[in-house]
Amino acid sequence: AQKITQTQPGMFVQEKEAVTLDCTYDTSDPSYGLFWYKQPSSGEMIFLIYQGSYDQQNATEGRYSLNFQKARKSANLVISASQLGDSAMYFCALAGGYQKVTFGTGTKLQVIP
Amino acid sequence: DTGVSQNPRHKITKRGQNVTFRCDPISEHNRLYWYRQTLGQGPEFLTYFQNEAQLEKSRLLSDRFSAERPKGSFSTLEIQRTEQGDSAMYLCASSLLGKERDRGLSGNTIYFGEGSWLTVV
Numbered sequence: 001a002q003k004i005t006q007t008q009p010g011m012f013v014q015e016k017e018a019v020t021l022d023c024t025y026d027t028s029d030p031s032y033g034l035f036w037y038k039q040p041s042s043g044e045m046i047f048l049i050y051q052g053s054y055d056q057q058n059a060t061e062g063r064y065s066l067n068f069q070k071a072r073k074s075a076n077l078v079i080s081a082s083q084l085g086d087s088a089m090y091f092c093a094l095a096g097g098y099q100k101v102t103f104g105t106g107t108k109l110q111v112i113p
Numbered sequence: 114d115t116g117v118s119q120n121p122r123h124k125i126t127k128r129g130q131n132v133t134f135r136c137d138p139i140s141e142h143n144r145l146y147w148y149r150q151t152l153g154q155g156p157e158f159l160t161y162f163q164n165e166a167q168l169e170k171s172r173l174l175s176d177r178f179s180a181e182r183p184k185g186s187f188s189t190l191e192i193q194r195t196e197q198g199d200s201a202m203y204l205c206a207s208s209l210l211g212k213e214r215d216r217g218l219s220g221n222t223i224y225f226g227e228g229s230w231l232t233v234v
Contacts, residue, residue: 026210037225043202043227043228044225045206046224046225047223047224047225095223100158100161101158102167103148103156103157105154105155106155
């Protein structure tokens, strides 16, 4: 069974500051992937960043980085230099060996000017 | 546009009617997924296909729901005798599952369409 936990229903961050969105997971698959998606109010699910369980380095994509701590089973998303357009729901997701993807309940991020 | 395409984007239907949603995945993606999302919740897995084979169905997928991917390309999700509880956004996603040596899933990003909103009145 796979499980994703996002414990922060909502977060506020000042514009230009960095913010960390928490995600913990549980899986019995030896090989898995972790994703973060952004969902603005329009509803589309936008892929942000991916971390493979065997990747040695933390993934980075522009202002997004994933703080992967395998022993703790955590995969936190760090957004640097927040922008107003970053206000959205953020979902952490886990894909097991057969790529069935399980989502967390999401964190609503609001960037304050 | 070469992303995942879903049609229709919005559908309002009367309770008891049947509705069908179509998903066109990214070209050559062999995996296709259907998810359902209600307001304030994360997407819930419904079913997924590897080429034309339906590999798994969630218990959420009652007998009124059926999904097909007849030629391993586009997929349809049909809901028969709709109920008000079926009102949700139905998301389709696709990915390219790599070869065995790529089981580390590196690069097997899953891309979503823009979703199909269903309102049952």
